[in-house]
Amino acid sequence: MITVLVADDHPLFRKGLRALLGSMPGVSLAGEATDGKAAVELALSLKPQLVLMDLHMPGGDGLTAIRRLAALPDGPHILVVTMFEDDDSVFAALRAGARGYVLKDTDDEEMTRAILAVGHGEAIFSAAIASRIVAFFAGRPPAEPFPGLTSSERNVLQLMSRGLTNDVIAGELSLSAKTVRNYVSNVFSKLHVASRAEAIARARDAGI
Template sequence: MDDHPAYRGGLRMMLADVPGVRLVGEAESGVQAVALAAELGPDVVVMDLRMPDLDGIEATRRIVASGSPSAVIVLTMFEDDDSVFAAMRAGARGYLLKGADQDEIVRAIGAAAAGEAIFGPEIAARVISHFAAGSGSTATAFPALTAREREVLELVATGKGNAAIAHELVISLKTVRNHVSNILTKLQVSDRSAAIVKARRAGLGDTGP
């Protein structure tokens, strides 16, 4: 599932002659990926993170939450901690970087189909380092949020209003309102107060003693 036709085409060609691997569908948006996973029930879904309509994290979360037997492998260019751990929290069984060779991708698909979790070497090293350092969990809270939405939620959780957030982040008031609206939807809450409660329970918005 990738919004770039050229990359999907390359992946299709790469997998065409691999024994035991059959491509059953392609999607160019997150919404389409969720729908196709439900319709086709593939053993493995290869998911990009940056897609229109619905990002790959939320698409992964919806596929997993639906009870689908499909194992999701993320194949993306993003290797930052937020992306990696958000994908894991959303239920991804693997995480590879674009540029991985054919053997690595095929091995990951086979492992995911067998119920195993697999990560590219760069990502595995990052995961090990993260847990070895005892890193906090707030960065991985609310995996459906984008980095900017999480930043806005952090400020909302401290009690700041939209105007103050716009000033601090140097963005327009309309942009802040859009972010807050998306946050409420993704957190599945009806108002700002409920979002603050949920964020503070997750450790966001440290307001001091």
Template sequence: MTRTRVIVADDHPTFRRGLGALLDSLENVELVGEAADGEAAVALAAQLVPDVIVMDLNMPGVNGVEATRRILRANPDIAVLVLTMLDEDEPVFAAMRAGARGYVVKGADTEDVLRALESVARGDAVFGPAIASRVLAYLTRPLSARDPILFPELSDREREVLELLARGMSNSQIAQTLVISPKTVRNHLSNVFTKLQVRDRNEAIERARRAGLGQPDDARAKSPSNLRPTD
């Protein structure tokens, strides 16, 4: 029988080792590595190419969302199952947009965690009961242009700069609006281009407007495209 090869990424050593020992004791699971932070998880994923990574989100340095994004960018066949204390909307949807196939809150029954692991290993998507209801509500509501769910990889300030850029403002106009220096605007835009993987202002504007930025709030709320996240 083929065993599911798993990496556990969590910055709490007691929890990480305990979960790793539990998984490794299962007949159909092989624990191939442990990571104490996101950077280590990315490196181990590239080296070991596991079937599943059980990923915490709140880790030092590179957090779980960014680690998930990097891992799946390099190898989209790896399944990421988020197992975390965070159950607020923003981390849930940020993890989804990064490509996580499952999201379970720590404290769930062991059987629920194991079922989730088996599901994502098969290629299914799975969310705990509390998370599933939020996902359903999210997919049926319009998004605000300033909702961090749209571009979770951006900081609040970077999202503000992108919004003004999508409105057609120049760097100097953005600087005046936000009461910051033109150099700071350029730095924020450089970060935006890098995080969104766009080449220039035009691509950034196009990406932002497809997501609903740069529009009046009332027009955005009526847009059918805002019923679900847009890349």
């Protein structure tokens, strides 16, 4: 029996996963979490074999949770189930310790295959994700991290990842404190994060 913990902040998506898991012989739902912090706490208490993890959730991001769970002795296998298919998200999740990565619009047949594969310790990726991984290892030059950021926003993120405060960043870049705050807000929005710590974690995962 594969026991599964679902970590996702969208009730309707969790409902769909509940229905799918309920239709799968040899699979049972152990519990549900709505953020990364709760996912870690539930995984420690319920000890599921598999965690279906969204990457971006308010109150605790999935990447941090993946890193914590992957570091546990005999920790659960982790299958990322998310809307994000950009290179930054994919490779950050793999570096953190995920064994699989599928998109939320994956059909039931493919999702079932992914759940069973990762639940049994295999690695699996949806077609769109697999093509990115193949291209990467075929030697394609890596895409610049976070292409949606402007050069100024990227500079601010780089200084944030070094642990500098907004006031210090303003001095480093000869900008006003208000301008830096605006850039920080833009970075949060474009990276789909809710806190400075999450932005820094994503920047470091991307090698910034």
